[in-house]
Amino acid sequence: MSLKRYPGGSMRRTLYAVIWIIVYLALTMAPLFALMVGVERPGRGFWREFSVALGFAGLAMIGLQFLLTARFRSIVRPYGVDVVYHFHRQISLVAFAFILAHPLILFIESPETVALLNVFTAPLRAVFGVTSLLALLVLVVFSVFRLNIGLRYEPWRISHGILATAAVTLALLHVVGVGYYIDTTGKQALWLILGFIWVGSLVYIRVIKPLLLLRRPYLVESITPERGDTYTVAFKAEGHSGMKFRPGQFAWLTIWSSPFAIAEHPFSISSSALESDTISMTIKELGDFTSKVKNIVPGTRAYLDGPYGVFSIDNHPAPGFVFIAGGIGITPIISMLRTMADRKDMRPIILIYGNKTWEDMSFREEIEGLKTKLNLKVVHILEEPPSAWDGESGFVNAKMLAKYLPVDRMELMYFLCGPELMMDAVETALDSLGITSERMTAERFNLI
Amino acid sequence: MRQELANNLVIVITVLALILVIIFALIQAN
Numbered sequence: 305m306s307l308k309r310y311p312g313g314s315m316r317r318t319l320y321a322v323i324w325i326i327v328y329l330a331l332t333m334a335p336l337f338a339l340m341v342g343v344e345r346p347g348r349g350f351w352r353e354f355s356v357a358l359g360f361a362g363l364a365m366i367g368l369q370f371l372l373t374a375r376f377r378s379i380v381r382p383y384g385v386d387v388v389y390h391f392h393r394q395i396s397l398v399a400f401a402f403i404l405a406h407p408l409i410l411f412i413e414s415p416e417t418v419a420l421l422n423v424f425t426a427p428l429r430a431v432f433g434v435t436s437l438l439a440l441l442v443l444v445v446f447s448v449f450r451l452n453i454g455l456r457y458e459p460w461r462i463s464h465g466i467l468a469t470a471a472v473t474l475a476l477l478h479v480v481g482v483g484y485y486i487d488t489t490g491k492q493a494l495w496l497i498l499g500f501i502w503v504g505s506l507v508y509i510r511v512i513k514p515l516l517l518l519r520r521p522y523l524v525e526s527i528t529p530e531r532g533d534t535y536t537v538a539f540k541a542e543g544h545s546g547m548k549f550r551p552g553q554f555a556w557l558t559i560w561s562s563p564f565a566i567a568e569h570p571f572s573i574s575s576s577a578l579e580s581d582t583i584s585m586t587i588k589e590l591g592d593f594t595s596k597v598k599n600i601v602p603g604t605r606a607y608l609d610g611p612y613g614v615f616s617i618d619n620h621p622a623p624g625f626v627f628i629a630g631g632i633g634i635t636p637i638i639s640m641l642r643t644m645a646d647r648k649d650m651r652p653i654i655l656i657y658g659n660k661t662w663e664d665m666s667f668r669e670e671i672e673g674l675k676t677k678l679n680l681k682v683v684h685i686l687e688e689p690p691s692a693w694d695g696e697s698g699f700v701n702a703k704m705l706a707k708y709l710p711v712d713r714m715e716l717m718y719f720l721c722g723p724e725l726m727m728d729a730v731e732t733a734l735d736s737l738g739i740t741s742e743r744m745t746a747e748r749f750n751l752i
Numbered sequence: 753m754r755q756e757l758a759n760n761l762v763i764v765i766t767v768l769a770l771i772l773v774i775i776f777a778l779i780q781a782n
Contacts, residue, residue: 321757321760321761321764324761325761325764325765325768328765329765329768329769329772332769333769333772336772336773336776337772337776340776340779340780343780347780347781347782348780348781349781350777350778350781351777353776353777353778353780353781354773354774354777356777357773357776357777357780358773361769361772361773365769383757383758386755387755387757387758388758390755390758390759391758391761391762394758394759394762395762395765395766398762398765398766398769402769402773748755
């Protein structure tokens with residue numbers, strides 16, 4: 305099969321990046337430059353204007369954060385939700401630095417402004433600014449050090465929404481209160497509309513989206529224990545046609561509570577994409593929520609928000625695939641294998657599957673069975689192999705990959721899903737074998 | 753790899769945003 309039919313994503317990726325950067329800068333910087341219209345006062349010096357511009361730019365960046373995490377498909381589709389969430393985390397630190405620099409530069413440039421920090425004597429506009437910054441500071445500390453301070457996921461998410469809304473609202477009040485740039489109705493309207501759009505996207509994800517989900521409930525059909533403290537939960541669409549998804553995608557699961565409660569968790573769909581009315585998720589006992597999965601009773605109502613993600617053979621066409629899974633990282637891959645079997649897709653597949661022990665290996669028997677329906681070669685790697693084991697042991701490395709990958713390995717598409725350290729090591733190993741990053745895609749679930 | 757992509761986007765956007773902020777300040781300063 306010719307490579308020409310399956311162009312690498314390099315050009316497309318660059319184009320996405322350029323569009324993303326232009327749109328992002330337009331949305332964050334245009335409101336700043338709009339402030340210049342009609343200003344005919346003498347300038348206040350570079351540092352003061354620089355400080356003010358940093359404040360406005362930082363506020364627009366924080367505002368846009370609401371849109372980034374509202375799961376609008378057009379926003380997350382080009383890169384996938386994991387990249388967008390990672391971007392959300394990193395850019396928030398930049399925006400926070402911009403906003404923090406705003407008062408700091410003012411204090412250095414005009415030391416008398418330090419008095420504005422005293423909320424008891426300062427004018428209201430300064431109080432709004434200071435409290436906005438404090439809300440943002442608490443938000444950043446809670447997010448960066450959530451695990452260190454023992455803050456659970458659900459209360460953190462509630463605090464995140466409240467603090468973000470408070471920070472943006474107080475900042476807008478500060479901006480209007482100062483009134484230096486926001487001095488005309490047009491400019492006030494522009495920034496207020498921006499504020500409504502930002503907070504509106506939070507309302508969308510917290511109110512409108514849950515309302516839509518309420519109309520498309522699922523019922524738990526069965527719970528099946530799998531190898532390695534893992535359970536497959538099958539959901540049957542109740543009164544609707546279910547969800548069309550691409551194999552390898554994931555959805556946010558809400559169970560035991562209404563979609564309005566902030567208690568949803570992202571899981572890969574493990575069933576075949578050809579069965580859209582019954583959807584399965586295979587979940588390993590790893591934490592608070594996942595350890596309760598085995599207690600789910602058939603008939604329990606659940607809500608699935610999805611599908612999301614670009615970790616799919618349908619997003620990355622190729623003449624053949626290499627799936628590299630570590631432990632529970634097999635879930636999106638088993639969906640792709642099942643779908644390929646249902647589609648009678650005979651493109652060659654190499655599955656490199658790492659597990660701790662032979663007994664822990666989820667879907668071990670099914671994968672064996674799939675060999676008869678697919679052009680599938682399986683390489684098992686065990687961290688703790690049994691005494692009679694003659695297969696691979698330890699961790700995936702470049703030498704091992706070189707041994708099993710075919711000569712035309714540069715043409716294949718590589719899907720990696722597993723623990724962070726494993727994926728970093730495999731990416732490096734593949735890179736050393738000449739596989740370009742355009743031919744690799746990885747699913748990482750550290751969304752928060 | 754994918755996180756590096758996001759990191760690179762953040763770096764490029766930060767640099768460009770800073771340049772635009774400086775341009776704004778230079779224009780408004782006088």
